[in-house]
Amino acid sequence: MRNALGAVRSVLVLGGRSEIGLAIAERLVRDGARAVALAVRGGRAPEAAARLREAGAAEVHELEFDADAPASHAAVLARAAGLLGDLDVVVAAFGHLGDQAALEADPVAAAASAHTNLTGHVSAGLAAAARLREQGHGVLVVLSSMAGVRVRRANFVYGAAKAGLDGFAQGLDDALYGSGARVMIVRPGYVRTKMSAHVPAAPFAATPRQVADAVADGLRLGWRYVWVPSVLRSVAAVFRVLPRSVWRRLRR
Amino acid sequence: MREDAGAGRRVLLSGWGRTAPTAARLARPRDLAELAELVARAPERGVIARGLGRSYGDAAQCAGGLVLDCADLDPGFRVDAAAGTVTASAGTSLDTLLRELVPRGWFPPVVPGTRHVTVGGAIAADIHGKNHHADSSFGAHLRSYTVVTGTGEVRTLRPGDGAPFWAGVGGMGLTGVITEAVVALRPVETAWMRVDTDRTPDLDATLDLMARTDGDYHHTVAWVDLLAAGARTGRSVVTRGHHAVRDDLPVRARRDPLRFAPRVLGAAPGWAPPGLLNRWTVRAFNTAWYARAPQRRRDEITPASGFFHPLDAVRGWNRLYGPRGLVQYQFAVPFGAEPVLRRVVERLSAARAASFLAVLKRFGPGTPGPLSFPQPGWTLALDLPAELSGLPVLLDTFDRWVADAGGRVYLAKDSRMHPELPARMYPRLDEWRAVRAEVDPAGVFRSDLARRLDLVGGGGSR
Known part of the structure; x- marks a missing residue:
């Protein structure tokens, strides 16, 4: 159960090797979460599990999860619920950034990337929402991105998938209204991780830990959108109204 | 799909603090038989009684389960002037009690900081008032209370029954649904x-x-x-x-x-x-x-x-x-x-x-x-x-x-x-759990509070 101040007992991370997903889980453990399940491709994430145990988690489970296999997602959620009991927070953290130039040159790889970043989230998100609705409470934390607020030339394959995901998450939250469950949409800008190391940092870059702290604040205060850093909310407002001729020329 | 009329409609509930709402089915049984039936057919995620929702947190919520509002039960209101007691259904508010009793020259033995709590809630939380140093808490003035246990049995418990009686006093509704109580009153000359x-x-x-x-x-x-x-x-x-x-x-x-x-x-x-x-x-x-x-x-x-x-x-x-x-x-x-x-x-x-x-x-x-x-x-x-x-x-x-x-x-x-x-603050928690296991062997009485604090044992995960 989530308590009045946003602390929870159990956390499921879909994409348990994601540095951001892991940082969120670690923060929630430090705030009192006892049980975490890491759903990862291959079913093993010993380093991540060790880190969470060190942070104070009493139980850490690792289970197989393939974001690209939508048919398996309901079963993954059922297995996680079998291990954890109620799913207080589900973090949908999996994703693929890729190299824009390479993706543009390889349509098949680009489609695969979009499949992970959008289609995978659609099936996993719906499966998670069904569980949360049934248990009458819980938060699905969806890692969207500033890149999806207005899609940019510099990363439009990734950005388009995130824009789709963001829209999906908003609709899902509306669908869950009154069910006790809800969706929290996280929109970080550039986050310094291994996944993003090959991309030059954008202004207002954040660390996974800053994302985790913002998510914890959001859980406590019941936010629907979490911007990291929070100034991005204002930046996004500007982005949305920039004329196309200027927008097209943005380098990053 | 048609919903079972007896199982109630799904609503979002929170406590008086308005934090951490969760969804449950809310049913208002009209009589004891209907109430016992609802308990006997309790959903897997459990059932809990709810009064006027004055608990600040999640004591009267049961996410994904069934919440029972007992306000429609027969009020059964009787004052026994010779014995100095009142009999009232669990859904009766202290506001109603005061309005009925004070003009007759009686006062409830304990009133908390609000009149808007029910008799059932007063027992389940063993409420106290400004007179605690002189009169102790609500439970000390109970002659008896009636409860529907986890097996659907209707039992009337008296202080002489010992552990089963006291497990419900302060038991946060987790030992059964209280339906009626007999409470000793204080005579007063004025309001x-x-x-x-x-x-x-x-x-x-x-x-x-x-x-x-x-x-x-x-x-x-x-x-x-x-x-x-x-x-x-x-x-x-x-x-x-x-x-x-x-x-x-x-x-x-x-x-x-x-x-x-x-x-x-x-x-x-x-x-x-x-x-x-x-x-x-x-x-x-x-x-x-x-x-x-x-x-x-x-x-x-x-x-x-x-x-x-x-x-x-x-x-x-x-x-x-x-x-x-x-x-x-x-x-x-x-x-x-x-x-x-x-x-x-x-x-x-x-x-x-x-x-x-x-x-x-x-x-x-x-x-x-x-x-x-x-x-x-x-x-x-x-x-x-x-x-x-x-x-x-x-x-x-x-x-x-x-x-x-x-x-x-x-x-x-x-x-x-x-x-x-809770185990540190309430050192007799295990004793209470043992009584609960007897009166509710299947563990049908569950609340968000019980899950969050693992009051009923089993890791609090379900």
Whole structure:
């Protein structure tokens, strides 16, 4: 159960090797979460599990999860619920950034990337929402991105998938209204991780830990959108109204 | 798909603090048979009774399960003047009881800070009032109560039944659905109180005044200004009183001394912005309250409703805390642990936490209920906006001090404690769990509170 101040007992991370997903889980453990399940491709994430145990988690489970296999997602959620009991927070953290130039040159790889970043989230998100609705409470934390607020030339394959995901998450939250469950949409800008190391940092870059702290604040205060850093909310407002001729020329 | 009419409709429920809402089916059984049937066919995620929703946290919620509102049960209201008792259904509010009983010359044995709680809730939380030091808690005045157990059996329990009776007193509804109770009453001559009021300059003076004079008064309470700092830390308005007798009243009131007519000034607006109650607005309120109180006043004759339930004059005052709600923190520490009390007050004052209406009270002997909150010592209750930054750490720190001092946090108020704490604060928790396992072997009675704090065992995960 989530308590009045946003602390929870159990956390499921879909994409348990994601540095951001892991940082969120670690923060929630430090705030009192006892049980975490890491759903990862291959079913093993010993380093991540060790880190969470060190942070104070009493139980850490690792289970197989393939974001690209939508048919398996309901079963993954059922297995996680079998291990954890109620799913207080589900973090949908999996994703693929890729190299824009390479993706543009390889349509098949680009489609695969979009499949992970959008289609995978659609099936996993719906499966998670069904569980949360049934248990009458819980938060699905969806890692969207500033890149999806207005899609940019510099990363439009990734950005388009995130824009789709963001829209999906908003609709899902509306669908869950009154069910006790809800969706929290996280929109970080550039986050310094291994996944993003090959991309030059954008202004207002954040660390996974800053994302985790913002998510914890959001859980406590019941936010629907979490911007990291929070100034991005204002930046996004500007982005949305920039004329196309200027927008097209943005380098990053 | 057609929904089972008896299983109720799905609603979002939260406690009085309006934090952490969850969804459940809400059913209103019309009679005992229907109620027993609903319990017997309880959904996998469990069932819990709910009264007027005045528990601050999640005690009367059952996410994904079934919540029972017993307001439609036959009120079964009977006063036995010879025995000095009242029989009432669990869904009867203390407001109704007062309106019915006071004109007949009776007063409920214990009334909490609001009239808007039910008899069932009063037993399940083993509520206390300003007279705890003299009269103990609600459970001490029960002649019997009737309960539907986890097997659908209807049982009437008396204090002589021992453990099964006391497991339900303070048992937060987790041993069964209480349907009716027989409660011993106090005879009164008037609906008025004779009250002495004193303003104290600091916490030491407050504690000293209460410790010295509690025995001389039937009802005592102190209101502490937690925003006062420095030498004024813990300054309070202490009110102490008795039920007034007929001769105490002004001549005009003597014609109808038992007239009970609580005033409602109005309702709080349906929506308030976040941050309305902040350290500045609350400080202004606290200062005005303190300044308005007399330095020393004796034998003031005042209506009982205003003395016991000043907040009931503003309906829905919890909405003033805005959409993020409030957290109430109430703890008790034994006599001798005054330093803990002092540290809590100092820390709150230093944090300039926007708390108004902090209530300080001395407890007398408790009841044998293993999960009953009151124990001899001091209790402090305070409201804080849930959005206050640093609140989780602040309250976790207090929990640790309280538990280390042999004290406890009130389950009916809790909405955020760590699950390791109840076993330390309520050392007879395992004894209570054993009784519960007997009366509810399948574990059908479950609440969000029970899940969150793992009260019923099994990891609290389901």
